[in-house]
Amino acid sequence: MMSIRTFGGNALVLVFPLIILAGCSTTPTPEKYKPKTFTIEIYQMKFQPALLTVHKGDTVEWVNKDIVSHDVTQVPNNLWSSSNLLPGKSWKMAVEETDDYYCSIHVVMVGKLIVE
Amino acid sequence: MKMLKTFTAWASVTLAIFVLQTMTSNAQTPKLADDEIASVAVVANKGDIGFAQIAQKKSKNAEILKFAHTMASDHQAVIDQAVALVTKLKVTPKDNAVSKKMVADNAKTQKMLNSKSAKDFDKAYIDNEVAYHKAVINAVETILIPQAQNAELKGLLQQVVPTLKAHLQHAEMVQTEISK
Ligand SMILES: [Cu+2]
Numbered sequence: 001m002m003s004i005r006t007f008g009g010n011a012l013v014l015v016f017p018l019i020i021l022a023g024c025s026t027t028p029t030p031e032k033y034k035p036k037t038f039t040i041e042i043y044q045m046k047f048q049p050a051l052l053t054v055h056k057g058d059t060v061e062w063v064n065k066d067i068v069s070h071d072v073t074q075v076p077n078n079l080w081s082s083s084n085l086l087p088g089k090s091w092k093m094a095v096e097e098t099d100d101y102y103c104s105i106h107v108v109m110v111g112k113l114i115v116e
Numbered sequence: 117m118k119m120l121k122t123f124t125a126w127a128s129v130t131l132a133i134f135v136l137q138t139m140t141s142n143a144q145t146p147k148l149a150d151d152e153i154a155s156v157a158v159v160a161n162k163g164d165i166g167f168a169q170i171a172q173k174k175s176k177n178a179e180i181l182k183f184a185h186t187m188a189s190d191h192q193a194v195i196d197q198a199v200a201l202v203t204k205l206k207v208t209p210k211d212n213a214v215s216k217k218m219v220a221d222n223a224k225t226q227k228m229l230n231s232k233s234a235k236d237f238d239k240a241y242i243d244n245e246v247a248y249h250k251a252v253i254n255a256v257e258t259i260l261i262p263q264a265q266n267a268e269l270k271g272l273l274q275q276v277v278p279t280l281k282a283h284l285q286h287a288e289m290v291q292t293e294i295s296k
Contacts, residue, residue, distance in 0.1 A: 044278040067197050067275055068190045087193070105186050108285040 042070050047111035056115050061092035073104045154202045155209035160252050161191040163222035170229045174237045179290050242291045249284040
């Protein structure tokens with residue numbers, strides 16, 4: 001038993017530096033996350049998609065493709081808002097945290113951003 | 117007094133339902149050409165702007181005022197689109213039985229709303245908004261869209277339906293809110 005353990009220990013000592021060396025050559029430091037941009041269309045009185053999952057720091061752009069004005073406003077505390085978006089206009093924001101939002105002009109229009 | 121209140125609420129709803137019924141009953145489904153459809157569309161939108169303007173004068177309720185503001189700006193946006201389209205198509209909106217009936221009914225509704233006391237106004241206004249949007253959605257879906265000949269006119273009417281449906285949902289929300 002004893003001799004096998006010693007052998008195993010020696011083997012590990014030999015193998016470890018190899019793993020570390022291999023690791024260094026293929027993957028240097030872990031890649032820094034590159035923020036992405038997502039588009040939410042406001043169309044036919046809906047946020048499309050109404051539910052969107054992003055990473056912290058990603059940008060979301062809302063584009064009003066309807067024939068009436070809309071806005072994008074955080075609920076329930078009004079923490080952020082696009083203010084009035086005329087047809088054809090868009091607004092973007094870097095997402096910091098999970099939030100619910102709605103259109104304060106048409107209160108039945110709701111959406112959610114989830115930061116994972 | 118209770119009876120009178122119930123009656124006036126009933127009357128405003130019945131008025132809108134009457135429009136809907138005259139416009140959709142099989143026996144007398146009106147046949148409309150594109151220029152007549154354009155006229156109905158403009159009159160229907162103007163009607164709701166008229167009601168909103170009365171609300172903006174008479175109501176003190178924040179929910180009602182916000183809703184009325186949305187109605188005035190959305191229905192004006194729809195009128196602007198309709199006018200731009202008929203101008204492009206070189207069509208002149210033409211009065212017809214349906215648009216004339218709507219003008220007359222809307223005038224009666226305006227009179228009813230104007231006669232309301234401050235206390236009774238909000239309920240009368242929002243009840244009428246619920247009924248009016250139901251009637252207009254029905255007319256657009258069962259008469260105007262099926263009968264529209266020009267593809268762009270049909271397309272615009274189809275685009276308006278989700279807006280009207282969101283207005284109806286919003287109106288029903290406010291209706292529930294103020295009845296508490
Ligand atoms: Cu909106």
